[in-house]
Amino acid sequence: MRDSADAARVASPAALVIFGASGDLTTRKLMPALARLALRGGLPAGFGVVGVARTELDDDGFRQHVLAAAGGEAAASVWTELVSGFRYVAGDYDDPETFKRLEHVLEEMDTARGTAGNRLYYLATPPSTFPPIVAALGQCGLNRPARPDGFARIVVEKPFGRDLRTAMALDAAMHEVFDESQIYRIDHYLGKETVQNLLAFRFANTIFEPVWNRRYVDHIQITAAESEGVGRRGSFYEEAGALRDIVQNHVMQVLSIVLMEPPVSMDADGIRDEKVKALKAVEIPTPEEAVTDVVRARYVEGWVGGEEVRGYRQEEGVDPRSQIETFVALRLRVDDWRWAGVPIYIRAGKRLPKRVTEVAIEFKPVPHLPFRSWQAQGLEPNTLLLRIQPDEGITLRFGAKVPGPRFAVRSVSMEMLYGSAFPEQTADAYERLLLDALIGDQTLFIRSDEVMQAWRIVAPLLEAWENEAVVLARYPAGTWGPREADRLIEQDGRRWRNP
Numbered sequence: 001m002r003d004s005a006d007a008a009r010v011a012s013p014a015a016l017v018i019f020g021a022s023g024d025l026t027t028r029k030l031m032p033a034l035a036r037l038a039l040r041g042g043l044p045a046g047f048g049v050v051g052v053a054r055t056e057l058d059d060d061g062f063r064q065h066v067l068a069a070a071g072g073e074a075a076a077s078v079w080t081e082l083v084s085g086f087r088y089v090a091g092d093y094d095d096p097e098t099f100k101r102l103e104h105v106l107e108e109m110d111t112a113r114g115t116a117g118n119r120l121y122y123l124a125t126p127p128s129t130f131p132p133i134v135a136a137l138g139q140c141g142l143n144r145p146a147r148p149d150g151f152a153r154i155v156v157e158k159p160f161g162r163d164l165r166t167a168m169a170l171d172a173a174m175h176e177v178f179d180e181s182q183i184y185r186i187d188h189y190l191g192k193e194t195v196q197n198l199l200a201f202r203f204a205n206t207i208f209e210p211v212w213n214r215r216y217v218d219h220i221q222i223t224a225a226e227s228e229g230v231g232r233r234g235s236f237y238e239e240a241g242a243l244r245d246i247v248q249n250h251v252m253q254v255l256s257i258v259l260m261e262p263p264v265s266m267d268a269d270g271i272r273d274e275k276v277k278a279l280k281a282v283e284i285p286t287p288e289e290a291v292t293d294v295v296r297a298r299y300v301e302g303w304v305g306g307e308e309v310r311g312y313r314q315e316e317g318v319d320p321r322s323q324i325e326t327f328v329a330l331r332l333r334v335d336d337w338r339w340a341g342v343p344i345y346i347r348a349g350k351r352l353p354k355r356v357t358e359v360a361i362e363f364k365p366v367p368h369l370p371f372r373s374w375q376a377q378g379l380e381p382n383t384l385l386l387r388i389q390p391d392e393g394i395t396l397r398f399g400a401k402v403p404g405p406r407f408a409v410r411s412v413s414m415e416m417l418y419g420s421a422f423p424e425q426t427a428d429a430y431e432r433l434l435l436d437a438l439i440g441d442q443t444l445f446i447r448s449d450e451v452m453q454a455w456r457i458v459a460p461l462l463e464a465w466e467n468e469a470v471v472l473a474r475y476p477a478g479t480w481g482p483r484e485a486d487r488l489i490e491q492d493g494r495r496w497r498n499p
Helices: 024-040 059-069 071-075 077-083 096-113 127-139 164-175 193-203 234-239 241-259 268-281 429-439 448-466 483-490
Strands: 014-019 047-053 087-090 119-123 152-157 183-186 217-225 294-300 302-304 307-309 327-332 344-349 356-363 383-389 393-401 409-417 472-476
Touching (some): 014 096, 047 059, 059 077, 059 087, 087 096, 096 127, 119 127, 127 152, 127 164, 193 241, 193 393, 217 241, 241 268, 241 327, 241 344, 241 356, 241 448, 294 448, 344 483
Parallel strands (some): 014 047, 014 119, 047 087, 119 152
Antiparallel strands (some): 294 327, 302 307, 327 344, 356 383, 383 393, 393 409
C-alpha cells in the first residue's frame, strides 16, 4: 500500500506535446527518460505523446524513431505498448494550420488514451522559436486546460535569452499567454541527485550549520569542467560561449543553493524565495571588476586522454576568427551577513583534463598549530567537497596523525559516495524533472526572478567583452585553463584545487 508521500508522486493523466520531436534533445534525453519512467511505473495510466516538428513524418515513422531513441528499454512490452499510441504532427511552428492539426490530434488522444484534457508542452526547439510557438498556442486557446479541472503547462529549455534584455523580452512573451504557475523553466542540473542532496546536507545536519558562514569558511570554489570539445555544436557555441552556456544557468543555480538561507518550508515557493535572495546578495561586478576579476579563453590544439585534439577554431561550424570563449574563470563577492568577505571562485570550460562538476568549500586554518613545521608538512586546510558529477558524493578533508613512531599530521579524506550509500538505481535528471512537471511540482524549476537576477550578475561581463575590454586568452586542450586563471586566484594567496 502506498503511503501519502508516494501517492503524491503519481501524475494525473496527460498528453505530453514535444515541439522539436525529431531533434537531438528529444532523441538523446527525453525519450530515454520517458522509457525509464514507463518501466518504473512512473507514468499515469492515461498518458500519450504528440510529437511536433518540421520533419516530414507520419505517426508510424515517429513511433519507430522513438523506439530507436529509447535504446535498451525499447524492447520492454510496457514501453512498446505505450509508444503504439504516440502521434505526430508535421508543420512549421509559425503556421496556424500546424496548431489546428495539433488541437485535433489532442482531442483524439483524449478519447483514445484517456489523457483527460491535460496538456504538458515541451519546447525542445531553438530559442528563436519559443515566442511564435507560445503565441500560436495562445491564439488556438491551447494555453488553457481543455477541462475545468485540468491543467496546461509548458516546459522551457535553456537558454532563457542571450542577455538581460532578451530574457526580459522572452519572459514578457511567455507571460502574455501563460501564468507563471504554468511555466516550468528547466535546468537539468537541478534534477541531479547530488544537487538536491545539497538541500538535505545543509538543512538536515546540525553539525555543518554552525560553520557554514564567513567566520569559518575561507573561500568557495565551483568547477564545471568538460573534457569534450564542442563537437557538432559549434554553430550553437558561437552564439553562446561558456559564460552563457554554463555559468549563467548551471553554476548560478548551484551557487544559490550553497549560499541560501534555510527556507521556511521545503516547497517550491520556500526554496525558490531563498535562492532568489541568495542571488540578490551576490555583488554585481563593477565595470572595473568585469575586467580585473574575469578571465576568458578558448582552447587550442592539445591532448586529452592520450588523444590529440584540434583547437576550437578548427571545430565544425566555428568561425576561424572566432572570439567566443570556451573557458571562463571569475571571482565573485557576496554582500550579506553570512558570506560577507568570502570570495567565490568559479571556473568552467571545455577540453579540460576531465569531466567534473564540484563545489569545494575551503575552511580557514586553525588559529595556531602546536606542531613543528615538519610535523604538519602534509596538512592542508579542511575542505568540504560536494561532487555533482561524475562519481556523485561528498568528501571531507581533515587532518589525522600518520601511523608510525613519529608524530606527524597530514590530510586524509572521509567520503560518502552516492552510488555506494544508495545502491538502488536512481532516476536521472530528465526522468525526475519530467515527472515533476507532470505532477505540477515547480520546486526544481527556475522562477522568472531567478533568471533575471542571474543575468544581472553576468551582464557587466558581457558588456565588457562586447567592448573588447577583456583579452581572449588561450589554453592547450587537456590543461586546466590559461595561466591567467591561475593568477586570478593566486593573487589572493589561494590556488585552484586539483579535482
